[in-house]
Amino acid sequence: MAATRKPVITQPFTCHPAGRNEKEKGSNKLLLVSFDGFRWNYDQDVDTPNMDLLVKQGVKAEYITPPFVTMTSPSHFTIITGRWIEDHGVIHNLMFNPETLRKYSHKATQNKTEWWDNGVLPLWITAQNQGKKTASFHYPGGGATYKGQAVDRTLVESFDHPDSNETEWRENIDMVMSWFTKENFDFVTLYYGEPDQVGHRKGPETEDRKMIIRQVDRTIGYLVEAIEKHSLKDKLNVIITSDHGMTTVKKKPEVEEILLSKYIKFSNLTKFDILDYGGFGMITPKPGKEEELYQALKNAHPHLKVYKKEEFPEHFHYAKNERVLPILVYGDPGYSVNGRFIFYVNKGDHGFDNEDMDMKTIFRAFGPDFKENYLAEPFDSIHIYPLMCKLLGINPQPNNGSLAITQKMLIDTSQPESNILLAAFILSAIAVMLVLIFITSVTYTAIQRKKRQKKNHHKAKNNPPLSSTTL
Numbered sequence: 105m106a107a108t109r110k111p112v113i114t115q116p117f118t119c120h121p122a123g124r125n126e127k128e129k130g131s132n133k134l135l136l137v138s139f140d141g142f143r144w145n146y147d148q149d150v151d152t153p154n155m156d157l158l159v160k161q162g163v164k165a166e167y168i169t170p171p172f173v174t175m176t177s178p179s180h181f182t183i184i185t186g187r188w189i190e191d192h193g194v195i196h197n198l199m200f201n202p203e204t205l206r207k208y209s210h211k212a213t214q215n216k217t218e219w220w221d222n223g224v225l226p227l228w229i230t231a232q233n234q235g236k237k238t239a240s241f242h243y244p245g246g247g248a249t250y251k252g253q254a255v256d257r258t259l260v261e262s263f264d265h266p267d268s269n270e271t272e273w274r275e276n277i278d279m280v281m282s283w284f285t286k287e288n289f290d291f292v293t294l295y296y297g298e299p300d301q302v303g304h305r306k307g308p309e310t311e312d313r314k315m316i317i318r319q320v321d322r323t324i325g326y327l328v329e330a331i332e333k334h335s336l337k338d339k340l341n342v343i344i345t346s347d348h349g350m351t352t353v354k355k356k357p358e359v360e361e362i363l364l365s366k367y368i369k370f371s372n373l374t375k376f377d378i379l380d381y382g383g384f385g386m387i388t389p390k391p392g393k394e395e396e397l398y399q400a401l402k403n404a405h406p407h408l409k410v411y412k413k414e415e416f417p418e419h420f421h422y423a424k425n426e427r428v429l430p431i432l433v434y435g436d437p438g439y440s441v442n443g444r445f446i447f448y449v450n451k452g453d454h455g456f457d458n459e460d461m462d463m464k465t466i467f468r469a470f471g472p473d474f475k476e477n478y479l480a481e482p483f484d485s486i487h488i489y490p491l492m493c494k495l496l497g498i499n500p501q502p503n504n505g506s507l508a509i510t511q512k513m514l515i516d517t518s519q520p521e522s523n524i525l526l527a528a529f530i531l532s533a534i535a536v537m538l539v540l541i542f543i544t545s546v547t548y549t550a551i552q553r554k555k556r557q558k559k560n561h562h563k564a565k566n567n568p569p570l571s572s573t574t575l
């Protein structure tokens with residue numbers, strides 16, 4: 105578990121250009137599917153025959169770690185850019201402006217280029233610039249433009265889009281299949297809003313959540329069938345993943361909930377805040393009130409973590425962005441951060457520490473370039489980006505991920521290994537032969553010498569050498 109972060113810290117900003125071979129050999133198509141809020145172990149207490157079959161036919165990571173903050177837009181944008189949240193700048197689901205005090209909902213941000221385009225190019229645009237045709241189906245960030253460039257085809261979720269309509273889920277797959285087959289798209293991202301919604305409304309440990317996981321599983325089965333039906337099995341790689349997990353919100357009387365208005369007077373101390381949004385919040389103090397606000401909150405609740413922006417733990421790779429507000433707060437798992445009141449809406453939530461197991465999420469993959477029946481070690485979701493670049497055969501933008509973490513999943517990267525083994529075998533065989541030849545010749549020479557000595561000895565006995573005196 106602890107190993108998941110190690111390689112990331114040692115390679116904070118590395119560009120991993122595609123290997124020598126992938127451009128020459130051409131590349132397969134790629135479908136990235138995200139089921140929002142699919143906790144890493146949601147398939148373990150439900151029958152999921154289709155996902156189980158994929159474990160045999162492809163790759164499964166035990167779990168993956170999303171970036172902090174464990175929220176939908178920030179995490180999805182990390183997957184599609186390979187960058188930490190503080191680098192790509194999509195630091196929250198909400199778009200906000202602490203000067204105008206305006207806030208925009210998650211769905212309202214989807215067409216707002218100014219929230220997404222912060223100088224980091226998502227994979228759609230990089231792939232397009234290298235000759236690929238790409239599309240986004242409801243995937244967060246797909247509706248914006250980047251340096252003036254739009255994704256070739258984009259469908260953005262409407263405000264009233266139903267999250268759990270299984271028929272629509274299948275229609276979306278049919279449409280994506282036709283994009284690949286009839287219009288020759290190379291890379292498509294497909295997003296579903298479940299099981300996140302059910303996890304929030306009903307809670308992650310409920311029968312409702314199990315039901316939606318069965319629906320996800322049927323949809324994955326439908327996807328596999330559709331791939332076969334459209335003769336894409338040999339040319340389409342598929343990655344199925346998600347943005348974060350889900351944990352049950354702790355409520356009274358079981359616990360004392362976090363309610364910041366118990367400790368601070370908002371009207372005196374705060375100018376602006378992003379609170380009441382799961383396990384994480386941010387506050388801009390009124391001018392001159394930073395220390396007072398900080399001290400009032402610092403030890404207010406045993407399950408509330410409070411930091412000044414400049415002291416926020418670096419391993420989260422979160423706070424070094426100008427959009428992050430001066431005071432950051434997050435709760436221990438299950439302790440939502442409430443501001444002025446407690447809105448009893450969500451039974452499950454996320455936004456908590458990404459090291460908490462309930463925040464971990466899934467990674468599955470299958471297709472012509474992936475090994476079968478391969479169980480991968482847990483890894484951070486930033487590493488998905490260089491993997492996707494390799495699968496598509498394109499040169500990545502600078503990113504925080506590393507192909508070294510994921511390349512063992514791939515069939516072609518095992519080739520050099522087996523070549524090395526073969527070369528080692530041949531070299532050893534040659535070495536053994538040389539040794540044998542050496543031993544044989546040494547033995548032969550020794551025998552010959554002995555024979556000669558014997559002969560000479562015999563001769564000497566019969567014909568003693570002339571002594572000098574006889575001369």
Ligand SMILES: [Zn+2]
Pocket residue numbers: 140141175176177300347348
């Ligand atoms: Zn989400």
